[in-house]
Amino acid sequence: MAYFNVGKIEYEGPQSKNPLAFKYYNPDEKVMGKTMKEHLRFAMSYWHTFTYGGNDPFGGATINREWDKTSDPMEKAKNRVRAAFEFMEKCQIPFFCFHDQDISPRGANLEETNKRLDEIVAVIKEEMARTGIKCLWGTTNAFGDDKFVHGASTSCNATVFAYTAAQIKKAMEITKELGGVNYVFWGGREGYETLLNTDTALELDNLARLLHMAVDYAKEIGFTGQLLIEPKPKEPTKHQYDFDAATVIGFLRKYDLIDHFKLNIEANHATLAQHTFQHELNISRINGVFCSVDANTGDPMLGWDTDQFPTNVYDTTLAMYEILLAGGFTTGGLNFDSKVRRGSFEDVDLFYAYIAGMDAFAKGLKVAAKLLEDGVFEKFKEERYASWRTGIGKDIIDGKVGFKELEEYAMKYGTTPNSSGRQELLESILNQYILETK
Ligand code: XUL
Ligand code: CO
Numbered sequence: 001m002a003y004f005n006v007g008k009i010e011y012e013g014p015q016s017k018n019p020l021a022f023k024y025y026n027p028d029e030k031v032m033g034k035t036m037k038e039h040l041r042f043a044m045s046y047w048h049t050f051t052y053g054g055n056d057p058f059g060g061a062t063i064n065r066e067w068d069k070t071s072d073p074m075e076k077a078k079n080r081v082r083a084a085f086e087f088m089e090k091c092q093i094p095f096f097c098f099h100d101q102d103i104s105p106r107g108a109n110l111e112e113t114n115k116r117l118d119e120i121v122a123v124i125k126e127e128m129a130r131t132g133i134k135c136l137w138g139t140t141n142a143f144g145d146d147k148f149v150h151g152a153s154t155s156c157n158a159t160v161f162a163y164t165a166a167q168i169k170k171a172m173e174i175t176k177e178l179g180g181v182n183y184v185f186w187g188g189r190e191g192y193e194t195l196l197n198t199d200t201a202l203e204l205d206n207l208a209r210l211l212h213m214a215v216d217y218a219k220e221i222g223f224t225g226q227l228l229i230e231p232k233p234k235e236p237t238k239h240q241y242d243f244d245a246a247t248v249i250g251f252l253r254k255y256d257l258i259d260h261f262k263l264n265i266e267a268n269h270a271t272l273a274q275h276t277f278q279h280e281l282n283i284s285r286i287n288g289v290f291c292s293v294d295a296n297t298g299d300p301m302l303g304w305d306t307d308q309f310p311t312n313v314y315d316t317t318l319a320m321y322e323i324l325l326a327g328g329f330t331t332g333g334l335n336f337d338s339k340v341r342r343g344s345f346e347d348v349d350l351f352y353a354y355i356a357g358m359d360a361f362a363k364g365l366k367v368a369a370k371l372l373e374d375g376v377f378e379k380f381k382e383e384r385y386a387s388w389r390t391g392i393g394k395d396i397i398d399g400k401v402g403f404k405e406l407e408e409y410a411m412k413y414g415t416t417p418n419s420s421g422r423q424e425l426l427e428s429i430l431n432q433y434i435l436e437t438k
Helices: 036-040 044-049 075-092 112-129 158-177 200-221 244-254 268-270 277-286 313-325 349-374 376-384 391-397 401-415 422-438
Strands: 042-043 095-099 134-139 181-184 226-229 259-266 289-297 334-336
Touching: 036 349, 042 044, 042 075, 042 349, 044 075, 044 095, 075 112, 075 349, 112 268, 134 158, 134 226, 158 181, 158 200, 181 200, 181 259, 181 289, 200 226, 200 244, 226 289, 244 391, 259 268, 259 277, 268 277, 268 289, 277 289, 277 313, 289 313, 313 349, 313 422, 334 349, 349 376, 349 422, 376 422, 391 401
Parallel strands: 042 095, 042 334, 095 134, 134 181, 181 226, 226 259, 259 289, 289 334
Antiparallel strands: none
């Protein structure tokens, strides 16, 4: 049975007026020696696409999906699997990402919850075999349930830490079973509201203890996927421990975890931390921990995580530029951690949303590749930093001089004149590339 009254989405090119066609995403087209499909590694977020009902703090569900129209929770979960794979097949999305709780309803206790997961995982495996669609990453939802009110691994309640570990253990097992190539840790409730009741030192130590246990368990069961941390500065807690890429990198180094984890950078989390998406990708790249992306966008006028589909080509270009500089994706990919607005409640809106996001990144990829091929910014930067390749600059880098020698140098030679940073010129060239790249 088909859930969607829509056929397969095909590439028709920028001239097409068909709303149900790709204008820029041409999966087999080669860019810098790889196909767009290989470069972009698009993934569907199971939660936003298949469990979100349009609820917001002021109103209930506005979205009533065909596959949800049953009161039996397990039947609903199975319907969702079929619908999800039909959707991914039709949109040519090669990967999916999931939380344990998205795919299968919680049972009365952990044992029943795990049994239910096994039952649904079997259905997902059938659909994966039928379609060839793969799992990019799995994760656990250790934030929604009441027990996580004071955190999960950073809870003041040690029994909640134990429960969290048990839930992650199972989620890692099923991610392995589904052939997931990464496993994500986003610390939903790992943060605090007030220091008046919080022991941050113990909580951070405990977060590290949990992550070490995860590393050990992955090894024990032979899960070879990459472990990832997804930074976010706030929401739901006022202060999330994994604030941004730099904070997470410092944490991983302090606790001797840096060799085991890489980062999953989410666009809207970057902007909530008052960074650009490009900045977070850059900091991950230069520290050797870039891996994957949660693609979405926020709204510059709203200070919370709106998880909108990314359509701004300027942003996708700059993001793809950093990703290409990082050498492209290895195990990671572009997961649309994005949801349609609650007013876009028809099934066809899901197609429009994914087409918009996939086209925006495809166009961004092409522009970024052209910018790199032409060496536009890289040549400029090379010139800008030329003083570090010879003379005193080289001596500083080579560790040949200290304060005394530098004082001597400064007294003798003073400084050479600075040259313009040319920001406006570079921004204008960037616009030209965005507008002219075919
Ligand atoms: C929350 C968020 C999560 C993670 C996975 O802001 O981004 O969906 O991606 O738990
Ligand atoms: Co995310």
